[in-house]
Amino acid sequence: MQALLLTIGDEILLGQTVDTNSTWLGQALNAIGIQVSRRITVSDQLADIQDALNYGWEKYDLVIMTGGLGPTKDDITKKAIASFFEVDLVFHQETWDRILRIFERIKRPTTEAHREQCYMPANAELLPNAMGTAPGMWFQQDGHILISLPGVPYEMMSIMQEEAIPRLEKQPGLIPIFHRTLLTAGMGESQIASRLDTFEKSLPEHIKLAYLPSLGQVRLRLSAYGGESSIRQKEIDHFAGLIYKEFGTAIYAEGDTSLEASVGQLLKERGLNLATAESCTGGAIAHQITSVSGSSGYYLGSVIAYHNELKTTQLGVLPEELAEFGAVSEPVVRQMVKGVLQTFHADVAISASGVAGPTGGSPEKPVGMIWIAVGNHTDIRTRELRLGKDRQKNIETTAVLALNELRLWILDHPEIVGTGISF
Amino acid sequence: MQALLLTIGDEILLGQTVDTNSTWLGQALNAIGIQVSRRITVSDQLADIQDALNYGWEKYDLVIMTGGLGPTKDDITKKAIASFFEVDLVFHQETWDRILRIFERIKRPTTEAHREQCYMPANAELLPNAMGTAPGMWFQQDGHILISLPGVPYEMMSIMQEEAIPRLEKQPGLIPIFHRTLLTAGMGESQIASRLDTFEKSLPEHIKLAYLPSLGQVRLRLSAYGGESSIRQKEIDHFAGLIYKEFGTAIYAEGDTSLEASVGQLLKERGLNLATAESCTGGAIAHQITSVSGSSGYYLGSVIAYHNELKTTQLGVLPEELAEFGAVSEPVVRQMVKGVLQTFHADVAISASGVAGPTGGSPEKPVGMIWIAVGNHTDIRTRELRLGKDRQKNIETTAVLALNELRLWILDHPEIVGTGISF
Numbered sequence: 001m002q003a004l005l006l007t008i009g010d011e012i013l014l015g016q017t018v019d020t021n022s023t024w025l026g027q028a029l030n031a032i033g034i035q036v037s038r039r040i041t042v043s044d045q046l047a048d049i050q051d052a053l054n055y056g057w058e059k060y061d062l063v064i065m066t067g068g069l070g071p072t073k074d075d076i077t078k079k080a081i082a083s084f085f086e087v088d089l090v091f092h093q094e095t096w097d098r099i100l101r102i103f104e105r106i107k108r109p110t111t112e113a114h115r116e117q118c119y120m121p122a123n124a125e126l127l128p129n130a131m132g133t134a135p136g137m138w139f140q141q142d143g144h145i146l147i148s149l150p151g152v153p154y155e156m157m158s159i160m161q162e163e164a165i166p167r168l169e170k171q172p173g174l175i176p177i178f179h180r181t182l183l184t185a186g187m188g189e190s191q192i193a194s195r196l197d198t199f200e201k202s203l204p205e206h207i208k209l210a211y212l213p214s215l216g217q218v219r220l221r222l223s224a225y226g227g228e229s230s231i232r233q234k235e236i237d238h239f240a241g242l243i244y245k246e247f248g249t250a251i252y253a254e255g256d257t258s259l260e261a262s263v264g265q266l267l268k269e270r271g272l273n274l275a276t277a278e279s280c281t282g283g284a285i286a287h288q289i290t291s292v293s294g295s296s297g298y299y300l301g302s303v304i305a306y307h308n309e310l311k312t313t314q315l316g317v318l319p320e321e322l323a324e325f326g327a328v329s330e331p332v333v334r335q336m337v338k339g340v341l342q343t344f345h346a347d348v349a350i351s352a353s354g355v356a357g358p359t360g361g362s363p364e365k366p367v368g369m370i371w372i373a374v375g376n377h378t379d380i381r382t383r384e385l386r387l388g389k390d391r392q393k394n395i396e397t398t399a400v401l402a403l404n405e406l407r408l409w410i411l412d413h414p415e416i417v418g419t420g421i422s423f
Numbered sequence: 424m425q426a427l428l429l430t431i432g433d434e435i436l437l438g439q440t441v442d443t444n445s446t447w448l449g450q451a452l453n454a455i456g457i458q459v460s461r462r463i464t465v466s467d468q469l470a471d472i473q474d475a476l477n478y479g480w481e482k483y484d485l486v487i488m489t490g491g492l493g494p495t496k497d498d499i500t501k502k503a504i505a506s507f508f509e510v511d512l513v514f515h516q517e518t519w520d521r522i523l524r525i526f527e528r529i530k531r532p533t534t535e536a537h538r539e540q541c542y543m544p545a546n547a548e549l550l551p552n553a554m555g556t557a558p559g560m561w562f563q564q565d566g567h568i569l570i571s572l573p574g575v576p577y578e579m580m581s582i583m584q585e586e587a588i589p590r591l592e593k594q595p596g597l598i599p600i601f602h603r604t605l606l607t608a609g610m611g612e613s614q615i616a617s618r619l620d621t622f623e624k625s626l627p628e629h630i631k632l633a634y635l636p637s638l639g640q641v642r643l644r645l646s647a648y649g650g651e652s653s654i655r656q657k658e659i660d661h662f663a664g665l666i667y668k669e670f671g672t673a674i675y676a677e678g679d680t681s682l683e684a685s686v687g688q689l690l691k692e693r694g695l696n697l698a699t700a701e702s703c704t705g706g707a708i709a710h711q712i713t714s715v716s717g718s719s720g721y722y723l724g725s726v727i728a729y730h731n732e733l734k735t736t737q738l739g740v741l742p743e744e745l746a747e748f749g750a751v752s753e754p755v756v757r758q759m760v761k762g763v764l765q766t767f768h769a770d771v772a773i774s775a776s777g778v779a780g781p782t783g784g785s786p787e788k789p790v791g792m793i794w795i796a797v798g799n800h801t802d803i804r805t806r807e808l809r810l811g812k813d814r815q816k817n818i819e820t821t822a823v824l825a826l827n828e829l830r831l832w833i834l835d836h837p838e839i840v841g842t843g844i845s846f
Contacts, residue, residue, distance in 0.1 A: 013459045015449025016635060018441060026438025035648055038435040038471070039464035041445075083717070171523075181439075194534035210467075212434050213575070221439070276727075282713025283706030286727050290705025293781055293814055301733045304699075304709050306718075310767060314724075344733060358716055367838035368529075386529045390554055393577060 001034045001174055004056040007041040008049055008067035008077060009151060020135070021066045021156055024218075028160060033063065033174040035225075049080040057144055059086070062168070067151030075116060077148060078137075080084050082121040085139065089119040095126065100134050113300035124148075127153040127163035131155045136163065145171070176233045178224045180240045181212075183253045183262075185404040189213045192220070195246055207235060215393060215399030217259060249411055252404070259400060260288045260295075263407050265402050267348075270410065272418035275346035276302040277315055278334040279327060279353035280370060284399040300344050305336070311353075315339030328365050337380050347418035348376050350402050354385070356394045371400050374406040376416065381409055424457045424597055431472055431490035432574060444489045444579055451539040451583060455592050456648075457485065467707040472503040479568055480507070485591070490574030500571055501560075501664030501813055505544040508562065512542040515549065522556050547571075550586035554578045568594070586727060588646035592840040601647040601655045603663045604635075605686075605710070606676045608827040612636045615643070618669055622662075631660060638816060639823030640682065672834055675827070680824060683711045683718075686830050690721040695831065695841035699725040700759040700768035702750060702776035703793060707822040723767050729761070734776075742774055749786050751777050753805050760803050770841035771799050771833070773825050777808070779817045784839075793821050797829040799839065804832050 005025055012016040019041065026036045042048040053122040056063040065077060082089050096118040103110045117134050120126065127136035132152060136159040139146040147164050149156045184192065191210050193200075200209055206226060212219035222239055224232040242253060253262045267274055276285050286302040289295055303314045308327050310340065311317040317332055325331050336351035354370025361367035368387035375381050383405060387394045410416070433793035434440040442464065449459045459710055460483065465471040470709070472488075476695055479486040488500060505512050519541040526533045540557050543549065555575060559582040562569040570587050572579045591597075609616065612634050616623075623632055629649060635642040644664055647655040659736045667674060676685045690697055699708050709725040731750050734740040739762040740755055748754050759774035777793025784790035791810035798804050806828060810817045 007462075012446075013449055013462065014453055014633070015446040015451075015459075016633065018443060019447045020441060023435075023438040023441045023806050026436055028438075030437050036438075036468060038475075039430075039436065040460070041462035043460065053555065076444075157583070188531075190534050190536045191531075197535075207573075208433075210433055212439060219439075221434075278706075282718070282722075283701075283709030283727070284713075286706030286729075287710045290707075290729065290779075291815060291818070293779075295705070296729060296783075299729050301729040301737075302706060302725070302727035304713075306709075306713065306722050306724040307767075310724045314766075343737075344486060346728075356713075356716075360719075366528075386553070388529075390577065392714060393554070395710075395714070 001061045001168075001171065002037045002167045003029055003034050003064060004060040005036055005039045006029075006049075006052050006056055006063055006065045007039065007187075008044060008065060009041070010043050011040050013043055021151065021153055024153070024157060025064060025160070028165065029064075029168075030177060030179075032165060032169055033176045034168065035175070035177065041131070043075060046076055049077060050084060052079060053146075057146065061144060061173075061398040063146045064164075065146070065148045066156055070402050074228065074354050075119075078118070078119065078121060081139070081146070081148060085121060085123055085141075087122040090122045091119045092126065092280050095120075096134055101175045102133065127159050129155055129159050130162060133157040135159075138164070138167065161242060165178070174181045175226045176229050177230070178236050179185040180222050180236050181255055182220045182222075182240060182243055182247075182251050183217065183255075183257070183259070184220060184247060184250050185217045185252055185259050185407075186401060187218060187247070187250055189218050192218055192247075196243070199240075199242055199246070203239065204235075206232075207239060209239075215397045216404065231343075237381075249408060252407060257293070259403055259407070261292050263403050263410075264289070264292045264295055264298060266407060266410050270417045271420040272347040272410070272416070273298050273300050273420070274406075275300045275340045275344040275349045276304055277349060277351040279306060279351075280315055280356040280393050281352045281354075281398050281402070282356075284351055284395045285352065285402055288403060300346050303340055303343070309317050311336065314343070316342070326365065328369060328371060330371055330373075330384070333371040334380050334382055337375055338377075341377055347416075348374070348406065352398050352402050354394070354398065356391050356398075357389050358391055368394055370394065372402040372405055373400065374402065374409045376413075379409075379413070382407065424484045424594065425460045426452055426457050426485040426487060427483040428459055428462045429472075429475050429479055429488045429765070430462065431467060431488060432464070433467050435490075436466055440613065444574065444576055447576070447580060448487060448489075448583070451588065452487075452591075454600070454602060456597045457591065459542055467499060469499050469503055469506075472500060473507060476503060476507050476569075480569065481787075484566070484596075485568045486570070487587075488571045489579055500814045501542065501544060502569060504547075504560070504562070504569070508544060508546050508564075509537055510545040513545045515541045515543050518543075518549065518556075520557055522547055525556065535753060550582050551576055552582055554581040558582075561590065568797070577743060598649050599652060599655075601652070601659050602644055603672075604642050604678055605666055605669060605674050606642050606678075606680070606682070607673050608640045608675055608682050608830075609775050609824060610641060610670070610673055612641050615670075619666070622665060622669070626662065627658075629655075630662060632662075638820045639827070642709050651726060655660070672831060673831060674732050681715070682826055682830070684715050686826050686833075687715045687718055687721060689830060689833050693840045694843040695770040695833070695839070696721050696723050696843070697829075698763045698767040698770060698772045700722045700763035700774040701725055701727045702729060702734065702774075702778045704775045704818050704821050704825070705729060705779075706774055707818045708775060709821050711826060722767050726763055726766070734759065736765070739765070749788065749790060751794060751808070753796075756794040757803050757805055760796045760798055761800075764800055770839075771797070771829065773797050773829050775821050775839070777817070777821065779821075780812050780814045780826065791817055793817065795825040795828060797825065797832045799836075802832075802836070804828065825828055 124137040132155040137148040210221040305311040357367035370385040555578040560571040633644040674770040730733040780790035793808040796805040
């Protein structure tokens with residue numbers, strides 16, 4: 001079953017609102033084997049909506065419209081639908097009774113706009129809305145389905161989950177889709193692509209590999225379309241196995257998680273607590289670690305020694321070292337780890353110092369040169385990064401690579417466990 | 424000029440990536456008087472791209488394609504474009520030389536995929552990419568323009584800002600638009616809307632006010648469409664003056680800057696240096712401050728005391744205080760400011776401690792309850808925030824509101840100057 005998502009709203013075209021509804025719908029439909037083949041966003045103009053609806057109904061098995069149903073908007077969507085199916089808008093007493101009950105309960109008066117919400121295209125099957133006043137609508141005819149939903153995200157999601165998805169799952173002809181998404185860190189997209197060149201050429205037609213890159217990370221998504229489910233599952237597992245064989249521990253997890261959550265999980269399993277000592281990253285490593293709910297179970301805190309004097313007073317970097325090697329150097333990040341391990345009584349630590357840019361570079365220490373260190377009291381590993389000229393990118397990439405370096409360090413030290421953390 | 428945004432990528436249809444590019448493009452185009460009339464997202468399939476390109480080129484003055492330009496296999500945008508214009512793909516030596524220079528500098532080998540990136544449709548005018556390897560492309564023919572950009576957001580934005588927007592601004596037939604964008608912090612969208620209700624009703628037809636909200640901030644953009652430029656400029660200035668009258672210092676700057684840059688500017692002007700002491704924000708305040716290039720001119724560093732013990736050992740919060748009031752309390756954030764002022768020899772400081780959520784709340788201290796403090800040795804101002812249940816939003820919003828609180832504190836202390844900072 002091929003679907004079109006049709007989003008209605010000037011605020012989306014103007015860039016005032018991010019269209020997260022379509023993102024959520026893409027995931028939800030894909031999970032039940034419905035492929036979103038296209039997304040279209042149009043303005044609140046009747047002609048635009050009708051044009052897109054004509055196109056979608058003809059080309060796709062399923063059209064899901066969001067937006068343009070609610071008490072403050074012109075209910076232009078319903079007019080477009082009624083005109084498309086050549087039916088009248090009829091008053092729906094049951095919906096009106098429900099709205100009256102809701103407003104009685106919250107002791108507020110209804111408005112004329114609420115009454116108008118109860119006019120529906122005559123051929124609509126209503127999908128009750130547990131979260132708001134405007135119900136969703138279901139239209140089915142000649143092998144095509146049209147679903148119209150309010151644009152408010154939690155109302156849209158509620159109607160989908162409670163009403164629309166159970167109905168869709170009963171439709172014949174759903175093509176099963178199987179996915180596995182392998183999450184890698186520390187390798188570039190092109191590096192991965194060149195190592196998977198032969199592999200990709202060996203993939204059968206019905207299996208696809210997609211690269212989803214972000215700073216310092218690439219998600220590799222294997223998808224199998226159609227066919228017998230147990231066979232497809234086995235195929236996907238086989239090809240995933242080959243990717244594991246190629247990249248080993250560069251793959252940190254699968255599916256819907258993050259590097260910071262995976263590192264957190266690893267720390268928890270080992271009972272290790274973590275501290276950080278940051279210079280050029282200015283809190284980005286700490287921020288990433290603490291974006292994980294429950295990070296207080298393994299993360300102690302950080303010294304951000306942006307000023308060099310603090311590297312000395314807070315982290316024990318000797319002024320002679322700073323003078324001889326400079327703040328962006330291997331001995332300094334090494335001492336930053338040692339210093340914060342000692343001051344914070346931490347099991348393991350991460351540090352970073354570099355030239356984030358865009359200014360401040362020199363011939364010996366150009367913009368993008370960044371030293372990171374990870375380790376414990378007995379073994380500290382350091383690494384020099386050579387990144388680009390973009391400040392934000394350098395900071396975020398360093399945070400990702402430093403966290404990944406800690407992960408690899410922990411994996412290389414299977415014997416090391418900590419005593420945990422207690423608050 | 425009417426534009427179509429054409430986004431390419433299975434990952435967007437699948438809902439694995441949120442399409443923020445289109446949001447950014449909608450705003451950027453609107454700012455120069457180009458209206459986005461439709462957005463279409465298609466898969467990585469050649470036929471889908473060609474179909475949408477045919478449609479867009481025929482119906483719109485401008486088509487902007489994003490995605491499908493990069494060093495991996497799912498790179499078929501260029502093939503679709505070459506076939507659409509019936510031209511060959513030709514090797515572009517200059518781009519290849521540039522890629523070689525980049526990889527020489529970062530000491531990594533290039534791959535065959537990088538070489539393939541250098542093949543361009545013969546009629547493409549290249550738009551240099553300062554942030555990555557794949558250049559953008561500009562096609563102009565028969566009164567239509569097609570721009571193709573990489574999907575990586577910072578590369579797309581960089582090419583637009585440096586190359587494409589200056590070219591688009593020179594096109595004939597753009598309706599002149601005059602903007603002033605007033606940047607506010609600390610007020611909600613609905614709060615602003617209710618205070619501007621009468622003002623908005625008084626605006627003439629050709630002047631629009633748009634609300635562009637982000638966490639803790641709302642940008643107010645006044646736009647005048649068409650007409651004689653000197654008159655429009657005067658009108659815009661008049662209405663901007665009325666908004667200043669209403670909101671005063673809640674407006675921190677105008678145009679294309681950020682709160683963190685404005686606070687940095689203020690600190691520099693006063694010669695004040697800044698330290699931070701963070702708990703629940705876990706580095707987000709420091710990260711925001713240090714995202715500004717040149718922040719080492721006023722920012723010293725931070726103590727992130729995620730673990731309560733560090734609040735005591737590093738910031739001098741008494742264990743009795745923690746026991747009596749809890750870590751999320753006015754006395755604790757006050758002492759965190761005092762502690763970091765003293766340890767770091769700072770002029771002014773910011774602190775934050777709260778329940779970021781989604782877990783860890785209690786009836787007295789629910790999720791979203793966060794204390795912030797700002798000030799110096801003689802005057803510390805504290806504030807209790809009551810935010811929502813979303814962890815990331817709570818952290819980011821707190822960072823914005825804390826920085827804004829420091830800004831207001833500095834404005835309220837015009838007599839206070841510092842001795843600057845030297846590295």
